[in-house]
Amino acid sequence: xxxxxxxxxxxxxxxxxxxLFQLLEGFITDLRTAGLPVSLSENxxxxxxxxxxxxxxxxxxxxxxxxxxxxxxxxxxxxxxLFEVYFSMRGSEYALGDDGDQFGxxxxxxxxxxERPPGEGGQGGGDGLSPExxxxxxxxxxLNGDNALMRAIARQAVKRFAGMExxxxxxxxxxxxxxxxxxxxxxxxxxxxxxxxKDAGExxxxxxxxxxxxxxxxxxxxxxxxxxxxxxxxxxxxxAEAMAKTLRKPxxxxxxxxxxxxxxxxxxxxxxxxxxxxxxxxxxxxxxxxRKGPLDFRSxxxxxxxxxxxxxxxxxxxxRPSKPEIMVVADISGxxxxxxxxxxxxxxxxxxxxxxxxxxxxxxxxDEVTSYFEGVDDIAxxxxxxxxxxxxxxVDGHSDYGHAFEVFWETYGHDINSKTTVxxxxxxxxxxxxxxxxxxxxxxxxxxxxxxLNPEPKAYWDTGDSIVGEYAAHCDGLFEVRNLxxxxxxxxxxx
Amino acid sequence: xxxxFESVESVREGLAAVDYLADDAIAGIAFLADRLGKxxxxxxPAGTGKTQLAKSMAEMSGARLIRLQCYEGLDESKALYEWxxxxxxxxxxxxxxxxxxxxxxxxxxxNDFLLERPxxxxxxxxxxxxxxxxxxxxxxxxxxxxxxELLSDxxxxxxxxxxxxxxxxxxxxxxxxxxxxxxxxxxRRCLFLHLDYxxxxxxxxxxLNKVPDITEHxxxxxxxxxxxxxxxxLKKAPSVSETIDWARTLIILGIExxxxxxxxxxxxxxxxxxxxxxxxxxxxxxNSTAHFEASAS
Numbered sequence: 001x002x003x004x005x006x007x008x009x010x011x012x013x014x015x016x017x018x019x020l021f022q023l024l025e026g027f028i029t030d031l032r033t034a035g036l037p038v039s040l041s042e043n044x045x046x047x048x049x050x051x052x053x054x055x056x057x058x059x060x061x062x063x064x065x066x067x068x069x070x071x072x073x074x075x076x077x078x079x080x081x082l083f084e085v086y087f088s089m090r091g092s093e094y095a096l097g098d099d100g101d102q103f104g105x106x107x108x109x110x111x112x113x114x115e116r117p118p119g120e121g122g123q124g125g126g127d128g129l130s131p132e133x134x135x136x137x138x139x140x141x142x143l144n145g146d147n148a149l150m151r152a153i154a155r156q157a158v159k160r161f162a163g164m165e166x167x168x169x170x171x172x173x174x175x176x177x178x179x180x181x182x183x184x185x186x187x188x189x190x191x192x193x194x195x196x197x198k199d200a201g202e203x204x205x206x207x208x209x210x211x212x213x214x215x216x217x218x219x220x221x222x223x224x225x226x227x228x229x230x231x232x233x234x235x236x237x238x239x240a241e242a243m244a245k246t247l248r249k250p251x252x253x254x255x256x257x258x259x260x261x262x263x264x265x266x267x268x269x270x271x272x273x274x275x276x277x278x279x280x281x282x283x284x285x286x287x288x289x290x291r292k293g294p295l296d297f298r299s300x301x302x303x304x305x306x307x308x309x310x311x312x313x314x315x316x317x318x319x320r321p322s323k324p325e326i327m328v329v330a331d332i333s334g335x336x337x338x339x340x341x342x343x344x345x346x347x348x349x350x351x352x353x354x355x356x357x358x359x360x361x362x363x364x365x366x367d368e369v370t371s372y373f374e375g376v377d378d379i380a381x382x383x384x385x386x387x388x389x390x391x392x393x394x395v396d397g398h399s400d401y402g403h404a405f406e407v408f409w410e411t412y413g414h415d416i417n418s419k420t421t422v423x424x425x426x427x428x429x430x431x432x433x434x435x436x437x438x439x440x441x442x443x444x445x446x447x448x449x450x451x452x453l454n455p456e457p458k459a460y461w462d463t464g465d466s467i468v469g470e471y472a473a474h475c476d477g478l479f480e481v482r483n484l485x486x487x488x489x490x491x492x493x494x495x
Numbered sequence: 496x497x498x499x500f501e502s503v504e505s506v507r508e509g510l511a512a513v514d515y516l517a518d519d520a521i522a523g524i525a526f527l528a529d530r531l532g533k534x535x536x537x538x539x540p541a542g543t544g545k546t547q548l549a550k551s552m553a554e555m556s557g558a559r560l561i562r563l564q565c566y567e568g569l570d571e572s573k574a575l576y577e578w579x580x581x582x583x584x585x586x587x588x589x590x591x592x593x594x595x596x597x598x599x600x601x602x603x604x605x606n607d608f609l610l611e612r613p614x615x616x617x618x619x620x621x622x623x624x625x626x627x628x629x630x631x632x633x634x635x636x637x638x639x640x641x642x643x644e645l646l647s648d649x650x651x652x653x654x655x656x657x658x659x660x661x662x663x664x665x666x667x668x669x670x671x672x673x674x675x676x677x678x679x680x681x682x683r684r685c686l687f688l689h690l691d692y693x694x695x696x697x698x699x700x701x702x703l704n705k706v707p708d709i710t711e712h713x714x715x716x717x718x719x720x721x722x723x724x725x726x727x728x729l730k731k732a733p734s735v736s737e738t739i740d741w742a743r744t745l746i747i748l749g750i751e752x753x754x755x756x757x758x759x760x761x762x763x764x765x766x767x768x769x770x771x772x773x774x775x776x777x778x779x780x781x782n783s784t785a786h787f788e789a790s791a792s
Contacts, residue, residue, distance in 0.1 A: 039683055045531065052530040053503065053523065060503045060523035067524045071682040073538065073689045206720075206755045206779050213723045217695075306581065488676075 020055075021047060027086045030244040031069060034078050035251050038069055058087070074271060078251060084228060085235055085243045131182075134160075138183065142218050143192055150218070154225035157183055162230060166237050175230045180223065189215055253484040257339045257455050268342060271484055293317035325356040325419050327447075329408060331426030332392065333363045333399040339425070339455040341383060360412070361386055362404035364433075365394030368412070399429055401471070402436035409439045413446070420447045424475075427456045428468035435467050440474035450474070453481040453490065499529045499556055499666075515544070515551035516700050524688045525552060534646050534667035536631075536682065539690035541672055542734020546629055548690070549668035553625035558666070561620070562627045563613035565634045571641055575651060577610045578603075604655035614642075618651050618661045625666045631681075632671040639681050642669075646684045695722045698738060706742045716753050717742050724765070724775055733765045741765045755780060 024047060031038050045068040053064040062083055070079045129137070134156065141149040158164070161182035162175040189212070196211045235243050253271070255264045299315035307313070358370045367390040372382045394403060416422065422443055444450045452475045454461065454468055461480075462469045472478035479490045500506050507522040517525070525548075528535045537545045553560040563574055571577075583603040611619065617626040628642065645651060649661035669685060671677060693701060699718035703709060717738065725732045733741075741764045750757050759776060766772045 037679070039679075041683055045533070045686075048531055049527055052527060057503060057523075059519035060526075063520040063523040064527050066520075067527060067535075067686040067688060071536075071685075071687045076689065204755045206753075206758060209779050210716075210719045210723055213726065214719065217722075 020050065023086060024050065026241060027082065028069070030082055030086075030241070031079065034082065034244075035254060036070065036075050036078065042068055042071075055087075061087070074253065075251060081231075082244055084231055086240050129156075131160075135184065138222075139188065139191065142188065142215065142222065143195060145214075145218055147221070150222050151225050154222060155229050158226055158229040158233065164230070164233055164237075172227070172230050172234055175234075176227055179226050179230070183222075183226075185219055185222075189219065253488070255484070256482050257342050258336070258482065260338060260342075265338070265342070268484065272342075275484065275488060325358070325417075325421070327358045327360065327412075327416070327420055327422045329360045329362065329366075329422065329424045329426075331363070331399060331401075332361045332387065332390075333397075336427050336455055339427075358412075358415075360408060361390050361392055362401075362408070363392045363394075363397055364400035364403055365392050366404040366407040366411075367391040398431050399426075400433045401426065401428060401430045401467075402434040405436050405439040409442065413442070416443060416446045418446075418448055421449045421451070422447045423451045423453060424471075425453045425455070425481075427454055427466060428452075428461075428471055429465050430467050432465050435470050437467075437470045437474060440471050444474045444476065449476045451476060451490075452478045453487075454478065455482055456480070457482060500526055502526070509555040510551055513551050513554045514704055515547065515555075516697060516704060517548075518693070518697060520688060521548065521690070524686055528666060528686055531686070532649075532664045534669060534685045535688055536669045536671065536677070536685035537688045537690055538671045538673050540692065540732070540734070542736050543690045543692060544735055545670040545690055546627065549625060549627040549670070552666060552668070553627075556623060556625070556666070558623035558625045559620065560625050560627060561613050561617045561665075562629060565628060565630045565632075567633055567635065569634050569638055573612055574614050574638075574641060575612050576615045576653060577612065578655075579608045579610050583608050606656075609653075609656070614645055615651055615659070617665050617667075618645065618649065618659055620665065621662055623663065623665070625668065628667070628669045630672060631669045632674045632677060636678055639678050643680055643684065646681070692725055692732070693735065695719060698722070698735065701735060702739060702742045705739050706746060708746055709742055710751065713745065713751060713753070714742065717745070720753065720758065721765070723779070727774060727778060729766070729771045729774065730768045731766070731771065737765050 028038055028043055028046065046065055049064045049068050050061070053061050055061055062080075065083065066076070066079055070076060134153065137149070138153050138157075140146070141153055157179050158175070161179045163178060164175055192215045193208070193212060196215075197208075200207065231243070255268060257268075260268060293316050296315045296317045300311050300313070303313050303315055304311040358368065359373060360366055360368050369386050369390050372385050372390075394400065394407075440450070452468070452472055456466070456468075458480045460466065468478065479486065481487050481490055500509070503519075503522050503526045506526045507517050510517045510522065510525075524535060527533075537548060539545055550560060552558075586603050586608070587599060609615075613626070617624050631639070631642070646667065649664050650658050652658045669681075692698075695718045698721060699714050702714040702717055703711065706714070721733055721738050721741075741761060744761050744764045745753065745757070748757070748761070758779070762772050762775060766775060
């Protein structure tokens with residue numbers, strides 16, 4: 001670990017082989033390994049940028065680096081985590097006093113004067129406190145929103161509860177869990193709310209809600225402090241390169257739909273809205289630019305005046321925009337449950353963008369769920385209704401694509417016309433039922449386009465009871481869509 | 496090359512002087528844009544002050560703002576330059592028989608017949624300018640290419656005239672609402688700034704700054720309510736400008752302490768969709784224990 005603070009002091013304009021630049025090289029290499037596309041010219045920009053912004057202004061330094069290296073907001077978290085790892089102990093906020101090496105050789109001692117943030121007074125100290133006193137202090141800090149005290153408590157809590165030992169091969173999440181469990185934050189919110197109620201006397205629902213959000217926010221901040229503290233200690237113990245490796249998480253666009261955790265799912269849902277907007281814009285653009293409309297005689301004559309009456313410039317009417325219809329047919333059986341959940345969010349999101357989107361879900365039976373998404377503001381509610389109310393079970397609730405398609409064709413087939421784009425979402429695991437692939441052929445012939453999106457890895461296709469190949473033979477396109485990146489690519493192909 | 500700003504701090508102070516409250520990211524990147532001579536691509540949800548930042552930067556540095564509003568179908572002749580062909584025709588027609596073809600050609604493809612469009616205007620400006628390319632995500636991918644030469648080398652090539660280089664490097668801001676992914680080539684040439692909704696503290700400052708006569712208490716309440724609303728999943732979260740409008744409305748109505756009823760009656764200033772308003776009302780007026788149970792189930 002290179003001591004940046006001293007580097008910056010002795011060499012205000014560091015040369016190309018200075019430690020700061022070496023650190024930057026390592027940082028950028030890790031960003032690239034994490035999947036961020038950092039080009040050579042961006043690398044050079046970053047190197048130029050760090051000459052301009054002093055390292056001591058840690059926030060400005062961070063944003064300067066980000067501005068040159070991160071060009072996609074969804075990559076921000078990855079960047080921030082890595083930045084913390086590489087540059088976390090620097091800057092005035094964490095000033096170490098004169099002793100720059102302190103973190104290098106073991107446990108930092110929070111009782112040192114140099115380390116204590118200003119404004120903390122005498123109470124930040126600490127080892128002598130009993131757990132009860134610490135909890136009380138935490139409560140006071142949260143109640144008053146005292147950031148400096150909160151940071152001090154976070155440090156103390158990590159030191160005391162996390163049980164961190166040098167060289168122990170345990171990830172940061174384990175320490176985080178241990179620390180937070182010991183701080184007993186669950187009861188904290190209620191306790192804080194009670195105090196607030198007592199202080200205010202009578203509180204309306206609105207005020208209650210505002211107070212709760214405020215405390216939530218503070219508790220969140222505390223958790224972040226704890227997380228940062230743990231990371232700082234781990235970096236001190238293991239070095240930045242090793243930490244960067246263990247902290248590496250997939251970018252949101254690389255998260256597999258089928259195995260996404262709850263938190264990842266939430267991030268995905270946030271990312272899906274811009275994507276659907278893009279989908280709509282792209283389709284609309286194609287509609288407008290695909291073909292020119294008939295000759296606009298009036299406009300042509302009007303423009304011919306500039307050419308002395310010669311109609312040199314022909315003007316055309318805008319083509320009548322055709323309103324594309326989309327039919328989404330989604331498998332919501334257990335094997336693709338998480339994908340289905342995501343799919344339904346997607347369906348919900350597009351339905352706002354097009355005039356006509358129809359959604360169908362199936363397991364072994366099939367039901368139209370378009371109406372569930374109409375005029376609903378709570379998507380979770382709509383998804384819940386789809387899962388409970390839709391009539392998708394015919395015999396046993398095991399996927400039967402053949403039968404589901406049969407129902408689809410018989411009931412809704414006549415609604416498919418040359419403007420309809422049909423998208424089928426599913427893994428085509430048919431439990432060895434009859435495939436009824438002829439329906440695909442019929443749909444393909446009648447619709448504008450027929451696409452199949454499969455959430456399974458390509459390697460698993462057509463293994464076991466998957467018969468995606470049989471269906472795909474009749475589709476205009478078969479796409480592996482396991483993550484947002486692939487979904488985006490599909491959208492690209494669509495336009 | 497002389498720089499416009501001394502330090503990050505001076506950018507922040509300068510912006511504050513023209514009523515734009517910059518956070519670390521904004522001030523840092525604006526400073527860097529000047530030092531590195533690179534354009535800034537600002538991305539973020541609508542109504543977070545993307546365009547305003549460019550305007551404020553212009554106001555602060557006393558530069559002229561040249562604005563290119565992007566839209567679908569924007570082309571070279573509207574963004575860069577165009578030959579004034581009517582004038583050219585006129586020139587050819589008034590010419591007697593004695594002049595040669597070469598004379599005329601040299602003559603009609605000269606500066607007199609060139610119509611400047613915003614990009615060229617920014618390049619050829621003698622006085623300090625700030626160039627704002629607004630909503631760049633609205634143009635087609637192909638049209639983006641037309642910006643590249645300007646953004647990386649601050650020059651414009653006109654076949655008949657040759658390459659025109661910038662007299663001085665202007666500050667360039669591009670804004671995007673992210674309706675589509677911008678090309679890598681464009682992103683690579685720019686510094687990237689993501690402008691999100693401000694933190695509660697900053698929003699409160701903004702409200703205090705922009706709404707005269709507002710009390711600290713009311714501003715605090717406004718900022719808190721807006722923060723809580725933004726946490727919900729809405730069709731369109733309230734923007735900063737809507738927050739300010741709301742605060743102004745409250746002042747006009749003479750409200751000093753927002754009660755549930757006041758909030759209910761003025762919510763339409765903040766939210767523009769019926770379903771969003773219903774959602775917020777439902778969320779904020781039922782008491783919290785019920786809310787807790789609902790979220791737990």
